[in-house]
Amino acid sequence: MxxxxxxxxxxxxxxxxxxxxxxxxxxxxxxxxxxxxxxxxxxxxxxxxxxxxxTLELSAQGASLADTASASSSSVGSAVTPVSEPSGGAASADLIKAAERDRAADAATARRAEADAAAQRQTQQAAAEEERTASVTGCGASGSYGGVADSVQEVGNAMECVFPGHDVLGVGSRGGQSDHPDGYALDFMTTSGDAIADCVIENKGDLGVEYVIWDQRINTGSGWESMEDRGGATANHEDHVHISFERGGSPDVSALRSCG
Structure with a gap:
């Protein structure tokens, strides 16, 4: 070419x-x-x-939207902080402590109520004691029974409050051995002396009694024992209750409130 x-x-x-x-x-x-x-x-x-x-343009837009959504989700997830709920263990401990405080308060209230009730009972018992004691000492009896020992006179005066209406003899001469001359014996003149004799024996220790003779029997605290016949009602203690006392006794005459 x-x-x-x-x-x-x-x-x-x-x-x-x-x-x-x-x-x-x-x-x-x-x-x-x-x-x-x-x-x-x-x-x-x-x-x-x-x-x-x-199609290519739509696919590109879809990919762009998916990336945007993923980024937004990640951003929201990182921005939101989960709120932690209160600890169940701490709440339970608080409830247990509150229950223990309530129980302690209830126990203290119960102890105070019990102490108040005990004090009230003690006060009532003391008042009743004074009233019963007054019933055996507040009748106005004040005889000296011929000059007996003070402890013997105290018992004799109290017994007159519990068993009124009897002649009470104290110091006097007696043939033979006797506690009367020394002022440690009393005779309650009566032909119905069972109650008097039983009361004195039941409270022998509190009254400072040594022995009791009544109705031809003697009781030193070990039960009644028969005595020999001395030939008459007075000699055989059939018309009076004889009470001999311990020397230097300190009687509690409030014991006589259970008698009469």
């Missing part, structure tokens, strides 16, 4: 080669764009290029 024809042909093919170069460049740019966007939808051979472009 002539040189001029060759140059002409070369000039004639330049536009085609230029178009191919432009296509390659465009194809390279498109590949780079697809690589940047991420997963892309490739148009099938029978798919319209315009549809493929639209």
């Amino acid at each position: 002539p040189e001029g024809a060759v140059r002409g042909a070369s000039r004639h093919r330049s536009p085609a080669r230029s178009a191919m170069r432009h296509g390659a460049v465009a194809a390279g740019l498109t590949g780079s764009a697809l690589a940047l966007v991420g997963p892309a939808v490739i148009a099938l051979p029978d798919q319209d290029p315009q549809d493929a472009a639209t």
Whole structure:
């Protein structure tokens, strides 16, 4: 081919080669764009290029939205701090302490009530004791019974309060051995002396009594024992209760409140 024809042909093919170069460049740019966007939808051979472009655009937008949602979720999750609930162990401990305080308060209240009740009972018992003691000492009896010992007089006066209406003899001469001359004996004149004799024996220790003779019997604290017949009602102690006392006694006449 002539040189001029060759140059002409070369000039004639330049536009085609230029178009191919432009296509390659465009194809390279498109590949780079697809690589940047991420997963892309490739148009099938029978798919319209315009549809493929639209699909590609929607896929890119979806990927962008998914990334945005993931970032938002991560941001919200990191911003929200879980609220911890109160510790169950601490609450239980507080309840147990409150219950223990209530029990301690109830126990203290019960102890105070019991102490108050005991004090009230003691006061009532003391008042009753004084009243009963007054009943055996406050009747006004004050006889000295001929000058007996003070302890014997105290018992004689108290017994007159419990067993009123009897003549009481004390110091006097007696034939034979007797506690009357020394002022340590009393005679309650009566023919119904069972109650008097029993009362004195029951409280023998408190009254400082040594023995009792009544109705021809003697009792030193070990029971009644019969005595010999002395020939008369007075000698046989059938008309009076004889009471002999210990020397130096300190009687508690309040014991007589159980008698009468």
